[in-house]
Amino acid sequence: MNQSIxxxxxxxxxxxxxGYKTSKKETLTVLSGMNLEIFRGELVCLIGPNGSGKSTxxxxxxxxxxxxxxxVLIDGKQLLAKDAMHNAHILSxxxxxRVNINNLSTFxxxxxxxxxxxxxxxxxxxxxxxxxxxxxxDVGIFNLKDRLFSSLSDGEKQRAMVAKALxxxxxxxxxxxxxxxxxxxxxxxxxxxxRNLARTRNKSILLSTHELDxxxxxxxRIWLMTPQEGIEAGTPEDxxxxxxxxxxxxxxxxxxxxxxxTFRIAYTTNKKIKLSGDCIRTFWTxxxxxxHGYMITDETGGTEVIVSNEFWQVVQxxxxxVICNTIIEVLMALVIK
Amino acid sequence: xxxxxxxxxxxxxxxxxxxxxxxFADVFSGSLHIPINEVLSILTTQKSSNETWTFIILNFRLPxxxxxxxxxxxxxxxxxxxxxxxxxxxxxPYILGISSGASLGVALxxxxxxxxxxxxxxxxxxxxxxxxxAILGSGIVMIIIVIVSMKVTDxxxxxxxxxxxxxxxxAIVSILQYxxxxxxxxxxxxxxxxxxxxITWNEVNxxxxxxxxxxxxxxxxxxxxxxMLLGDNYAHGMGxxxxxxxxxxxxxxxxxxxxxxxxxxxIGFIGVAVPHIARYIFKTSDHKQLMPxxxxxxxxxxxxxxxxxxxxxxxxxLPINAVTAIFGAPVVIWVIFSNRHMKGGV
Numbered sequence: 091m092n093q094s095i096x097x098x099x100x101x102x103x104x105x106x107x108x109g110y111k112t113s114k115k116e117t118l119t120v121l122s123g124m125n126l127e128i129f130r131g132e133l134v135c136l137i138g139p140n141g142s143g144k145s146t147x148x149x150x151x152x153x154x155x156x157x158x159x160x161x162v163l164i165d166g167k168q169l170l171a172k173d174a175m176h177n178a179h180i181l182s183x184x185x186x187x188r189v190n191i192n193n194l195s196t197f198x199x200x201x202x203x204x205x206x207x208x209x210x211x212x213x214x215x216x217x218x219x220x221x222x223x224x225x226x227x228d229v230g231i232f233n234l235k236d237r238l239f240s241s242l243s244d245g246e247k248q249r250a251m252v253a254k255a256l257x258x259x260x261x262x263x264x265x266x267x268x269x270x271x272x273x274x275x276x277x278x279x280x281x282x283x284x285r286n287l288a289r290t291r292n293k294s295i296l297l298s299t300h301e302l303d304x305x306x307x308x309x310x311r312i313w314l315m316t317p318q319e320g321i322e323a324g325t326p327e328d329x330x331x332x333x334x335x336x337x338x339x340x341x342x343x344x345x346x347x348x349x350x351x352t353f354r355i356a357y358t359t360n361k362k363i364k365l366s367g368d369c370i371r372t373f374w375t376x377x378x379x380x381x382h383g384y385m386i387t388d389e390t391g392g393t394e395v396i397v398s399n400e401f402w403q404v405v406q407x408x409x410x411x412v413i414c415n416t417i418i419e420v421l422m423a424l425v426i427k
Numbered sequence: 428x429x430x431x432x433x434x435x436x437x438x439x440x441x442x443x444x445x446x447x448x449x450x451f452a453d454v455f456s457g458s459l460h461i462p463i464n465e466v467l468s469i470l471t472t473q474k475s476s477n478e479t480w481t482f483i484i485l486n487f488r489l490p491x492x493x494x495x496x497x498x499x500x501x502x503x504x505x506x507x508x509x510x511x512x513x514x515x516x517x518x519x520p521y522i523l524g525i526s527s528g529a530s531l532g533v534a535l536x537x538x539x540x541x542x543x544x545x546x547x548x549x550x551x552x553x554x555x556x557x558x559x560x561a562i563l564g565s566g567i568v569m570i571i572i573v574i575v576s577m578k579v580t581d582x583x584x585x586x587x588x589x590x591x592x593x594x595x596x597x598a599i600v601s602i603l604q605y606x607x608x609x610x611x612x613x614x615x616x617x618x619x620x621x622x623x624x625x626i627t628w629n630e631v632n633x634x635x636x637x638x639x640x641x642x643x644x645x646x647x648x649x650x651x652x653x654x655m656l657l658g659d660n661y662a663h664g665m666g667x668x669x670x671x672x673x674x675x676x677x678x679x680x681x682x683x684x685x686x687x688x689x690x691x692x693x694i695g696f697i698g699v700a701v702p703h704i705a706r707y708i709f710k711t712s713d714h715k716q717l718m719p720x721x722x723x724x725x726x727x728x729x730x731x732x733x734x735x736x737x738x739x740x741x742x743x744x745l746p747i748n749a750v751t752a753i754f755g756a757p758v759v760i761w762v763i764f765s766n767r768h769m770k771g772g773v
Contacts, residue, residue, distance in 0.1 A: 154663060178666030187658045192772040193712040194656065205654050205665040212650035212715060258665065 100261050100294040101128040101151075105160035108143065108150045117158055120146045121320050124160070126313065128262065128296055133288040134323075135305035136298040138315030139338065144298045147315070148266050151296070153177040165261045178206040182258035184251045184265040189239070196242065197235040199250050200226055203257030225256035228291065229283060245276035249283070256287070265297035269304070277301060281308040302339065306330070306351055314338055359385035363424075367397030375402065378417045384424075395420060435709055435716045442723040446496075449730035453492040456734050458742050459483060490631045491623045495733040496726050497638050498623070498694060499701075501687050503725025504645050504718065505680040506698030507705075511652045511714070512676045513582050514773050519699035520684040522586065523572050523677070524593030525565045526693035529685065530619065531596045532564020533557055534603045537615050557618070558630065561689035568592060569681035576673050582659065585673070620746030621692035623733055634690055641682035648675055649714040656712055656773070696751040700759045701725040707762045712773065728755060 107122035120143040128134050138144050149155045151162055156171035163169070164180040182203065191199070203225070204218045214222070226232040229249040234242060239250060248268060255263045268284070269277040281304045288295045288310075296313075299305050305312060306326045314322045314329055316338045322329065329335045336346045345354040363384040365376055375397055376386055396403040402414040404423040412423040455466050461480045469475045469484045505520035512518075521527070536557055575588050604612050626634075651672050654662040659669050687694070705721040706712065729751075736750040 152664060154660065174663050174668050175666035178664065183661070183664035185658075185660050185664070187660050189657050189661070190772065191656050191712055193706055193710055198713055199657075202654060202657060202661075202665060205650070205667075208650070210647065210650060212653060 097129050099127045100130045100165055101296070102126070102163045103151075103160060104163065106150070106157055106162060107159040108146050109158050110146070110155075119158060121315075122159065124321055126321070126323060128294045129310075130261070130294055131288055131292045132294055132310045133285050133308060134294075134296045134311050134313060135309035136296060136313045136315065137300070137302060137305050137338075138321075139317070142315040142317050144315055145266065147321075148264060148296075148298055152181060152183045152264050175206060178258065178260075180260055181262040181264055182255035182260045184248075184255050184263070184268055186266050186270055189247070189251070192238070192240050194239050195236055196231060196239050196246075196250050196253075197222060197226065199239045200235075200253040200257050203254040203259075206258065221259060222253075222257045225253040226250075228256055228287060229253045244271045245273075245279070248272060248276075248280060252280075252283070252287075256291070256293075262294045262296070265295065267298055267300065269299060269301055277304060284308070303352060306335075357381060357383055359383055361385065362387045362389060362392055364388065364390060364392060364394040365397065366394065369397065369399055371399070371402075372397045375417060375420065378421065382421060393424065395424075435711065435720075438709065439716070439719050439723065442720065442727060446723055446726045446730065449727055449734070450492050450496060453495060453730045453734050454484060454488045457483070457488055457737055458744075486628065487624070490626050490628055491733065492730065493631055494623050494626050494634065494691065495729045497634060498687050498691060499697065499726035499729030500722045501638060501642065501683040501725075502694060502698040502729075503701035503705075503721045504642065505683050506700075507702040507714075507718065507721045508645060508648065508652065508676045508680055509698075510702055510773050511655055512673060513586055514655075514658070515586070516703065516773050517699065518586070519695075520680050521688075521693060521695070521698065522593070523589030523681075524568050524596055525572075525681055525684045526688050527593040527596035527600070528568030529561040529565040529688040529693065530600050531603075532560035532562070532567075533618050534600045534615050535564070536560030537611050537618075538603055538607055555630075558633075558689045562685060564596075565681065565685035565688060568596065569677070569685060572677055572681070573674060576677055577670065582673065618692045619748070621694045621748040621751075623691055623736075623747055624744065626690060630690055634686055637682060637686040641679050641686075644675070645679040645683070646718065648672070648679065649718050652676075652714045652718075692748070694748055694751060696748075696755045697725055697729060700755050701728060703759060704728075704762050707766045710766075728758070 103124050103126045106124040106126070107119055108124070109117055109119040109121075112118050136144050136147065146155070150157050151169070153169050153171050153174065161168055167176070167180050169180070170176050200222050201214055201218070204214060204222065205212070208214060208218060223232065223235070226235050229252050231246055231249050231253065234246060239247065242250060248271070252268070265284070269280050272280060281301070284295050284297065285308045287293055309326055311323055312326050312329055314334055322334050330348065330351065339353070340346050343356055345356045347354055357380055359380070361384050363379060363386060365372065365379065365386050375395065379386065379395070392407065394405045396405065402417070402420045404412045404414060404420055414420045414423055454470070455461070455463060461484065465475045465477070465480055466484060469481050473481065473485065475481050502520055506518070509518045509520055509522060510516055540556065571592060572589055576585050579585050579588065604615065651662070651667050654665045654667045655672065662672070663669050684698070701724050702717070702721050705717055705724050708724070709716055709720050711717055732747060732750045732754055735754055736745045736747050738745060
């Protein structure tokens with residue numbers, strides 16, 4: 091099942107410049123000279139702060155807006171901004187556009203992906219139906235195929251749109267913020283699904299997302315876009331280790347914890363406290379203390395919280411030690427004069 | 428199992444058979460009573476015991492039934508295409524101002540012809556000139572809309588521009604009416620009531636020649652219309668050239684509604700209502716099934732309206748435009764109430 095990436099490229103951009111024509115003479119270039127690559131069977135996450143040009147790049151790479159210069163090659167074929175049918179054979183898209191159709195079944199929605207392949211009447215052959223059914227099974231909603239699309243939950247709807255893209259049977263799938271409307275379990279599930287599809291179906295998938303944690307965990311490679319430094323591609327780990335990731339996102343209110351690979355809200359700390367004990371409870375106690383503005387130090391002589399498996403002990407200078415049974419009691423003990 | 432194609436095929440065949448029955452009922456009904464066996468013999472052998480009956484059936488009722496069929500099919504398919512193109516359930520074939528264009532042509536023609544020649548307006552009404560004026564009027568509006576649609580990128584802007592053009596032409600018609608004599612205003616209003624009667628075979632011929640190519644072209648747009656259901660961006664991603672598609676729908680509907688309006692006057696309601704009836708009855712948005720259903724229901728409804736407008740057993744007739752709304756609106760309301768669990772939409 092789990093094939094590895096073959097590192098032969100399915101998409102290449104050659105000196106690609108993206109942006110808008112603001113008037114007949116003037117153009118607004120968002121980024122230029124991009125030489126990017128996506129390998130076969132690889133999941134690439136496009137991340138970057140708002141306004142860095144992610145949407146423009148996705149729109150350009152899906153042929154919805156012309157490139158200002160350079161070209162996009164997919165599977166050896168050039169993307170043509172004026173030939174939608176040509177593009178529909180080499181890439182499929184899942185967009186953030188809300189789809190409101192009252193009277194189509196899930197199967198019929200997925201079957202629309204066969205549009206570039208069917209005859210002028212749009213008749214589905216047995217072969218087409220088989221591909222659609224496989225696509226629906228791949229995204230795990232085969233049992234919903236006769237249900238009305240409008241009756242599905244947001245997560246199921248998004249899966250149906252992915253099934254549509256799969257049914258289109260293209261080597262590359264572009265997804266614009268596929269997790270945007272979903273709750274946390276569905277977001278994780280959608281990422282896991284896309285990752286598996288990339289591997290098992292040998293699809294190359296490029297998606298833009300704001301889910302940094304998920305992107306770090308699921309992406310084979312990340313395209314990191316920033317207004318200052320343009321675009322940088324690499325494995326999530328390389329981008330973390332060389333500091334690019336932190337430079338793009340970290341500011342006064344945000345910390346990136348290299349040790350755990352997670353983002354932290356940066357709290358202003360003013361009170362020093364010593365924390366001792368090593369169990370799971372220590373970790374959660376540390377989080378609570380940090381949220382309340384305590385800075386964890388190793389300095390002795392000041393306030394100290396000792397964590398054991400049964401209770402917490404708060405030791406403060408010139409005071410009787412206090413035994414606490416919950417973290418809230420610890421926090422209260424620390425402020426009682 | 429609502430979406431079983433078998434179900435839909437049977438329902439479509441039933442509605443089609445109903446259309447054939449209604450067609451004969453329409454030929455049979457009229458102010459003058461003609462026995463049914465005589466009607467049948469006239470239709471099959473073109474002979475009967477009464478010369479007048481033969482003349483009435485062949486040159487009056489038959490072309491009228493044919494025109495009703497064409498209008499039912501043409502307006503309902505146009506309405507369906509426009510509703511899908513703009514993804515707006517309230518859109519109708521005349522929304523881009525095609526009928527106001529025709530009205531302007533007719534208004535100008537009536538004012539001009541009476542001013543110049545002092546012709547009797549009853550002959551003006553059935554004349555070829557009136558039809559030409561209406562075709563020119565709707566044609567000019569259509570060309571403007573096509574040019575606009577090539578410049579404007581999104582569908583809503585196009586819709587707004589179309590409504591604005593319609594408002595301007597309506598306003599000009601109002602000004603013309605203001606400066607006209609009561610006789611002129613009367614003959615113009617008669618035209619706006621819509622009428623299927625008094626159409627000659629020659630006119631039916633012209634109508635059919637304009638109608639058939641546009642109608643076939645509309646049928647061929649079915650596949651792309653399905654893709655359009657997901658929205659412009661998704662449709663583009665599935666290989667639909669949005670601008671070309673928009674242009675195709677506008678040209679097809681303009682030719683269809685322009686031709687029909689020119690010969691019969693603007694006939695409201697059918698275009699906006701029939702697609703909804705079809706969606707509610709067939710419970711699908713798939714144009715492969717919806718298009719035939721819409722066309723046949725349109726034909727059925729138009730034939731029924733024509734039969735009612737003749738007030739069977741009475742000498743006078745009602746204006747067809749009033750009948751389509753008075754009879755059609757309760758049908759739409761009934762269909763919606765009997766499917767309350769369904770949501771309306773495109």
